[in-house]
Amino acid sequence: MELNIIAPNVAGGGDTLFDTRSTAGNLGDLVIVGMQNGRLQKLVKSKLITDMTPYYGKMTNVKRYQAGVDYVTKQAGQDGVWGVPGNVSDESPTKSADGIEPAAAPYIRWDYYAKIGYPEIKDLDGFADVLKQMQDKAREETGDDDIYAVSLFKDWDGEMMQNAMAASQWYGYFAQNSVLVPSDDKDSQIVPASQVGSAYDKMIEFFNKCDRMGLVDPESTTQNWDNLSTKVTNGKVLMSIWSWLGKPRMNSNENQEKGVGFMLAPLQDMDVYTPGFQPEGDGNTFIAIGSKAKNKERLAKFIDWLYSPEGIYASATNSGGAACPKDMCWTLNDKGEPQLNEFGEKAMFNSDGLQVPAEYGGGSYNDGISTLNFKTVNANSTDPDTKSAYNPQLWATQLAKQTKLSEDWSKHMDGAKTDIEYLEKAGKLAVAPGATYTPPQEDSQISTLRSSVKTEVINASWQAVVAKSEAECQSTFKNMGTQLNDLGYEQVLKVDEDNAKALIKARQEIVKEYADKQ
Structure with missing residues (x-):
């Protein structure tokens, strides 16, 4: 496959680029796009993306992340396999997804x-x-x-x-x-x-x-x-x-x-x-097939490969986004554990100027990193083949160093x-718990009030930080609450509390769903 990537940050235009291509009825063969603000539903209703159901039977790697596929379907509001979300995992939502360190x-x-x-x-x-x-x-x-x-x-x-x-x-x-x-x-x-x-x-x-x-x-x-x-x-x-x-x-x-x-x-x-790990993905972006694509079966096969262990290693593994293909970067030791070789050490932690060995195609290592800018599977998830995380920083062989x-x-x-x-x-x-929750688009009146609230909170917070005494710091912060009430914060707070409650409910549901499937 040869990819011709048309992205807002490269081609320019932002939403204008998306709107122009949508109007033309052709987003592209392979589509990576956000699902917020009802965009996913619009793509389905406008028939700009393909229902992958005819090809789904062979997408064995993607099926490992069925919860994520189901989430996209739910958000689409119409039966079908409309896409696969990013940053999915088949790990427990109650297990930390941060790997070696919290953010x-x-x-x-x-x-x-x-x-x-x-x-x-x-x-x-x-x-x-x-x-x-x-x-x-x-x-x-x-x-x-x-x-x-x-x-x-x-x-x-x-x-x-x-x-x-x-x-x-x-x-x-x-x-x-x-x-x-x-x-x-x-x-x-x-x-x-x-x-x-x-x-x-x-x-x-x-x-x-x-x-x-x-x-x-x-x-x-x-x-x-x-x-x-x-x-x-x-x-x-x-x-x-x-x-x-x-x-x-x-x-x-x-x-x-x-x-x-x-x-x-x-x-x-x-x-x-x-x-925690998110079985349903991060709720932000998903990958799909454009409705005007000619070889949809081939594209479905490529998407499935991106979610395979080989695809994950080849695309991006650790938090820095470095690619770590097997054999080129790592091998299994006598205990069957993944272990970085000399090239892999440089690729993971100091890749500037690193050249790929001729047997793997040569050229700059950094030029070979995936430009899709799409993380399919959380790198701290477990590779079913090695029983270790995809992220080399979590390998026992690496932690021993x-x-x-x-x-x-x-x-x-x-x-x-x-x-x-x-x-x-x-x-x-x-x-x-790693719940996937996308807040609904808010009313313009709330957005207007929110703007004033944000300004007051930020200004008062900095004033409190640089206050000359503890008492002045505390009174500045306390007075901020009074000022916010005068700005109509109660209306903003009601929206934010409702969204937070919905998030907590989503956490409870994903924990139960995961437990029921075990």
């Missing part, structure tokens, strides 16, 4: 934590005290006064202050619009982020305490993500809200062998949010080899 958790420069003697961190107050010791040590050693424990940024703010919203996940909550939704194992109810005492409020007060202690980068209110990323790379920041901020920019092999890098902090009262940094961290974290393992063993992992 958001407290990460610190472990080398400086070690140098101050691995002090106990009971709660956020204690965490601020430890960060102060780390900042003092780093400045003393380097002579640089522009090293800060905490550095924030504004350009991702949406429904609320993004940094505080993300850090709410340290305590088992996930933000959906203006409310915080608890993970399934929490007794707490859905709460407005603006509520005093919420996890969001808790993180605002933590950042404020750090700011009053001189731990927050004074450029936090003006800098963007790129500025922050550069500072992390240059060793100017000692705490990371996410695993994917600190680790990729500091934990090079060279640094890790020196014991330098970001690792999960042993914050004793954390209860870290993690999503320790560095000075990881060995020291493991020694102080109950022998855990990964962040998820530590959190599970310590009872500090809050798994939210």
Whole structure:
């Protein structure tokens, strides 16, 4: 097959491109598109995509993810096999889908934590005290006064202050619009982020305490993500809200062998949010066959291959999106376990300039990575052939490879080899069942009110973070609630609470459905 990819981010036009091709009655032979805002139903009603039922009997790989296929059918509102969703899995929805590490958790420069003697961190107050010791040590050693424990940024703010919203996940909550939704194992109810005492409020007060202690980068209110990323790379920041901020920019092999890098902090009262696997897919995109395609059976066979172990390895496996074909990148050892070879190590973790061996076609490795930009199966799912995850970072052979940094961290974290393992063993992992839920399109009046609410929440949150006293921080946050009520927040909150309840119901249903099929 030869693919001629026409994508909005390449061809330009965004929705205009989609609308133009829809009007012409031909989206293309192979279609990868979002299913939100009723788009899937429109494609079916307009007969722009094909019912794959005639070919489905031979799609044995896709059938492993029947729940996902059924979800697309349900969303389409018409019987038939209309497509296959992305990021599906046949793993339990109550099992963490994060692999080796959660997205958001407290990460610190472990080398400086070690140098101050691995002090106990009971709660956020204690965490601020430890960060102060780390900042003092780093400045003393380097002579640089522009090293800060905490550095924030504004350009991702949406429904609320993004940094505080993300850090709410340290305590088992996930933000959906203006409310915080608890993970399934929490007794707490859905709460407005603006509520005093919420996890969001808790993180605002933590950042404020750090700011009053001189731990927050004074450029936090003006800098963007790129500025922050550069500072992390240059060793100017000692705490990371996410695993994917600190680790990729500091934990090079060279640094890790020196014991330098970001690792999960042993914050004793954390209860870290993690999503479960989604048997029905991520609810965002799906792959289908265009109605005007000439060789539909061949296209169905190609889609099925994308969901096969070979297709998954060839397309994208680990979170970085790297392709890891068998034999070229890995083989089975004497125990039958998958193990990266020398080329595979470079391909997975440092592929810049890597050339593919001539026997596999030659050329740049990075040029061979799938440009479909579509993740079929969650990479942390289990390969039925090897009984190991598709993601090489979860292979026993890979986890056995320790560095000075990881060995020291493991020694102080109950022998855990990964962040998820530590959190599970310590009872500090809050798994939210992997339900697939797409909120309905909201009324324009609500959208208008939401815009005003967002502005107030973001402005008040930043004002609270930089407040000169704890009392001023708390009063600023409390007053925000009053201001929101004056803006008509009750109407927005009703919509957001209803959507959050629907999500929780979807979680309960997918857990039951999965259990019934076992």
